[in-house]
Amino acid sequence: MKQLRKFLPVMLVMVLALGLFGCGSSSSEEEEPAAADTSASTSEEAEAAEESAEAVEYEHGTIDGTTYTSDFFGFTFTAKDGWEFSDEEALRQANQSVSDVVDNDAVTEALKSGSTFIDMQATDTANPLNNVNLTVSYAPGSKGIGDVNDATISYMTKMYEDAGFTDVTITKSTATVAGEEIDALVTEMTVQGTSMVEKQVFFVSHDYLGTFTTSGISEEECDELLGWLSK
Numbered sequence: 001m002k003q004l005r006k007f008l009p010v011m012l013v014m015v016l017a018l019g020l021f022g023c024g025s026s027s028s029e030e031e032e033p034a035a036a037d038t039s040a041s042t043s044e045e046a047e048a049a050e051e052s053a054e055a056v057e058y059e060h061g062t063i064d065g066t067t068y069t070s071d072f073f074g075f076t077f078t079a080k081d082g083w084e085f086s087d088e089e090a091l092r093q094a095n096q097s098v099s100d101v102v103d104n105d106a107v108t109e110a111l112k113s114g115s116t117f118i119d120m121q122a123t124d125t126a127n128p129l130n131n132v133n134l135t136v137s138y139a140p141g142s143k144g145i146g147d148v149n150d151a152t153i154s155y156m157t158k159m160y161e162d163a164g165f166t167d168v169t170i171t172k173s174t175a176t177v178a179g180e181e182i183d184a185l186v187t188e189m190t191v192q193g194t195s196m197v198e199k200q201v202f203f204v205s206h207d208y209l210g211t212f213t214t215s216g217i218s219e220e221e222c223d224e225l226l227g228w229l230s231k
Contacts, residue, residue, distance in 0.1 A: 056206040073203035086121040111138040144202030
């Protein structure tokens with residue numbers, strides 16, 4: 001159980017990211033034939049958009065004491081006493097499949113190649129099942145939770161089940177962030193006999209999608225963690 005608590009946050013992030021974008025990629029491929037009749041102006045606009053995207057480099061957030069700040073996505077997260085942020089070495093290990101060197105250039109290149117990147121993790125040292133993380137994906141045109149439909153939820157549910165989770169239920173909900181009610185995604189599940197909940201909100205900036213995930217034993221715990229976000 002101790003090892004599970006250590007690696008569960010990373011596993012959840014990967015399942016979510018693959019669920020969102022694996023399904024999204026499939027939809028794009030199915031819709032491609034309908035886009036065959038493309039005008040010259042549309043092609044020029046696409047090229048301009050591609051050049052613009054290439055010019056935008058992802059920028060890491062920063063940690064100062066108990067506060068993580070993401071200027072790129074425009075929010076801060078301030079943890080309470082008893083919480084710890086993963087250090088650079090821990091994040092490097094968590095992102096080993098992305099890049100051995102955690103710098104903006106390497107991460108941007110990896111993101112645009114289809115990888116996901118965990119920019120921040122924080123854990124309650126008294127109860128590691130309570131944790132938060134920010135995972136980043138390159139997703140041009142993303143609408144965040146607006147990309148999640150019934151097919152996406154079914155795909156994600158199967159991925160959770162394939163990873164060993166049971167009693168998986170995924171629903172759309174809302175969350176209050178910095179005094180504003182926004183859309184959120186709630187996943188309830190059981191793992192090794194332990195029931196838990198994760199709740200995600202989404203930030204979009206320059207063709208990048210930031211998924212902020214909170215985990216706990218209840219949605220109320222997740223809502224409390226989301227209350228530590230500010231803009």
